[in-house]
């Protein structure tokens with residue numbers, strides 16, 4: 001598996017960068033570091049609504065001499081007998097050491113009395129306490145909502161991000177019709193094409209579903225001819241050894257430089273890859289679970305790498321088994337499983353690679369090494385979270 005993934009990484013060309021406004025940048029990979037253009041907060045700021053004083057002590061009576069609100073500060077000196085009405089986020093006047101929250105004072109007209117409810121703490125956020133001018137967010141970085149908020153606060157209106165990988169998705173097979181169509185008696189509905197479209201979208205790619213290719217060389221060649229400017233062409237099905245499994249043959253006729261065909265894993269054995277013209281090609285097996293598992297294990301890491309993120313496999317964790325499982329065969333097995341409320345994982349009994357209902361009930365893949373012996377409840381196994 002790791003050898004196949006390495007070959008895929010070497011086929012994946014990094015994509016160019018583009019500039020996008022901040023509100024379009026979530027889920028994109030920032031490719032150039034950014035540097036804060038200002039201090040935050042840009043002044044000592046009040047953390048609470050209350051009264052700014054030079055010294056806070058219970059029993060102290062003070063004259064309210066003015067007001068500082070967010071966006072309009074109080075100018076002028078504050079004496080020891082003075083207090084300035086202040087609101088959350090407002091600049092703290094010169095000489096003030098503490099903001100006494102309004103719950104801790106009794107107010108009478110223009111005077112306040114600090115009561116013995118007075119709490120500890122200054123309630124002042126120091127200038128630059130969040131970040132300073134020149135602080136840097138390193139790249140590459142997959143931008144989440146929290147990054148967008150930080151970039152906005154840093155006064156960064158646009159960011160350089162990797163172009164979204166354009167992916168052409170081609171399903172092959174006479175038996176396939178689109179969801180919503182009326183299938184003939186021998187037909188089934190295309191499913192993993194849509195699953196992969198969803199997976200690619202979440203991974204930051206721009207997938208496009210091409211017409212279903214029928215099981216003739218000419219039909220497949222025609223659909224492959226529609227690929228246009230895709231960075232990655234993904235075929236689904238027709239990858240195995242049957243008489244109707246034409247993908248390898250037709251792709252070779254169209255000039256595929258094949259990097260590999262077949263991987264010692266289950267599901268996903270007939271995986272293939274290479275370069276086809278300007279694009280990278282990955283041929284996924286047709287069995288729905290095989291295609292989706294290969295999507296997690298191979299396609300998503302490739303999409304990340306194309307956008308400039310480190311070339312790394314899907315992250316693995318360890319977890320305890322909730323129940324025993326039998327020994328594994330000669331191929332690395334990605335078994336569908338469910339995590340229990342206590343964090344342990346149950347491996348489903350039914351592991352056939354056609355069972356989308358089982359995949360739908362799964363939130364982990366339990367990774368079994370080749371020829372792994374039987375495992376007992378409580379044993380540690382490696383998992384990939386879905």
Ligand SMILES: Nc1nc2c(c(=O)[nH]1)N[C@H]1C(S)=C(S)[C@@H](COP(=O)(O)OP(=O)(O)OC[C@H]3O[C@@H](n4cnc5c(N)ncnc54)[C@H](O)[C@@H]3O)O[C@H]1N2
Pocket residue numbers: 171172173175176188189190191192193236237238239240241242245267268269270284285286287288290353
């Ligand atoms: N004699 C052998 N037979 C098979 C082998 C083998 O080594 N020797 N490998 C098996 C394994 S493992 C897999 S995986 C499948 C993969 O076959 P293909 O990639 O050629 O896929 P198809 O034959 O075209 O389809 C398999 C299965 O999946 C359904 N399918 C295909 N595409 C879709 C789609 N887009 N949405 C939903 N379902 C799809 C198709 O109808 C078939 O039922 O080969 C085994 N055979």
Ligand code: MOO
Pocket residue numbers: 265266267268269270285287290291353
């Ligand atoms: O490799 Mo197939 O994907 O085992 O079902």
